[in-house]
Amino acid sequence: MEDSCHTLPSFSSHPTTLKVSLPSSSSSPRxxxxxxxxxxxxxxFPPSPVSLSPATAEFPHSSSPLSHGAASHCLEGQSVGQESLSDQNDLTCLSWLHQRGNLLPLQPLTKMTLTPQQESCTPAQPLPSPASSKPPYSFSSLIFMAIEDSPCKRLPVKEIYDWIVNNFPYYRTATSGWRNSVRHNLSLSKSFRRIERDKKQSVGKGSLWCVCPEYRPALLEMLRKTHSFHSTNSNLINKPALLGAACKAPEVCDSMDFSDPLSHSILLSSSSSHILTSNNPDFSENTPCPLTPDHEELVTMELTEYPQNEVGEDTEKDPLSDSGYIELHYYQSDQYQYLVLPDDTELDLETVEILQLDVEAQEAAGSLLDLAGGGY
DNA sequence: TGGTAGGTAAACACAC
DNA sequence: TGTGTGTTTACCTACC
Incomplete structure (x- = not known):
């Protein structure tokens, strides 16, 4: 089992670095x-024109193997126009799709109703055979993930096909009608926008397709819901620290729905002066069973003052900070992720919910990418 | 029961 | 001319 607790705590903070637990999939120090x-x-909320990303296009190893061949579209995209360029820098960037190591494999598609304890102790079931079942995700979600997995957030339809085939072997053997459905979806859905290729650099037929930023939250939410419906216990497995933290506040714990990841974040926000750490042995990646409300002593939360010069040059002020947005910085080592907040940053409950929603979306979409390697 | 979303098939036009 | 792409329409099913 992987401990992928990369959930962000909530807090009101002065210039502070917040140390959060790092997914245990990070095998080598980095x-x-x-x-x-x-x-x-x-x-x-919902929807909100925001999606937090633990990584952006700046992420050093952001390119997924599945994104092969998309570099040419980046070049093309640069000449598409300002609108396109701003798209990849906007506040809804989802380069987290490239952080596949943080994400759990999708659970079996069987719809199950379990108690939190049952969920937390249910071992992961084997995934269905790769090509035996149709993915539960709509074509809109598939297209969305394909585009988001591309470095430049735009793909020609052919590479959308390729992405789907690479990630969902079901479509390797399926009749070609699904391609028609993809094109149909692209044309019909308002969520996707066609971008004319630069004729000078264009190689191949057709246009590039991107996700309309205003529809991205809805797509994310749809993805999250689909994933939540079809996964049995990833939420709990993925957030032992959150659950542990939650259980330190019994008055909230009693009314908490442990199957609802958003409730975790709400609870966390009540511990505004604390952050999570991952150095509690009970949260090791080998934890056989995720936490339950009975585990009240499992996590220590602390606030970490982190010297500004240790987090590097990326902490320079972002122009967006003057325009109603704040910038968060992530620094990742082999043990922790550090989240750096600018001065006078306050995160309200809704913001934290969005943070949590984004984490959920990451799990949902990212898990699909994991499937490409592990088999769907 | 009606509305809506999603999936599928088909036809057509256009570009390469 | 064949193939790929993009659009549109129609029909069906599932869900709310």
Whole structure:
């Protein structure tokens, strides 16, 4: 079992580095950094024009193997126009799709109703054979993930086909009608937008397709719901620290729905002066059973003052910070992720919910990418 | 029961 | 001319 607790705690903070637990899939020591942005307020939820990303296009190893061949589209995209360029830098960047190591494999597609304890103690079931079952995700979700997995967030339809085939072997053997459905979806759905290729650099037929930023939250939510429906216990397995933290507040714990990841974040926000650490042995990746409300002593939360010069040059002020958005920086070592907040940053409950929602979406979509390697 | 979303098939036009 | 791409329409099913 992987401990992928990369959930962000909530807090009101002065210039502070927050240390959060790092997914245990990080096998080798590393020091990476990336940054994310989110709106300060007001925040509508849902949907919200925001998606936090533990990594962005700046992420050093952001390119997924599945994104092969997309570099040419980056070049093309640079000449598409300002609108396209801004798309990949906007606040809804989802380069987390490239962080596949953080994510759990999708659970069996069987719809199950379990108690939290049952869920938390149910071992992962073998995944269905790769080509035997149709993915539960709509074509909109598949297209969304394909585009988001590309470095430049735009793909020609052919590479959308390729991405789907590479990630869902079901479509390797399926009749070609699904391609028609993909094109149909691209044309019909308002979520996707066609971008004319630069004729000078264009190789191949057709246009590039991207995700309309205003529809991205809805797509994310759809993805999250689909994943939540078809996964039995990833939420709990993925957030032992959160559950542990939750259980330190019994008054909230009693009313908490442990199957609802959002409730975790709400609870965490009540511990505004603390952060999570991953150095509790009970949260090791070998934890046989995720935490339950009975585990009240399992996590220690602390606030970490982190010298600014240790987190590197990426902490320079972001222009967006003056425009209603704050910038967060992630620094990742072999043990922790560090989240750096600018001065006077306050995260309200809704923001934290969005953070949590994004984590959920990461799991949902990222798990699909894991499937490409592990078999669907 | 009606509306909506999603999937599928088909036809057509256009570009390469 | 064949193939790929993009659009549109129609029909069906499932869900709310």
């Amino acid at each position: 020091q990476t950094s990336s940054r994310v942005t989110l709106p300060l307020s007001p925040i509508s």
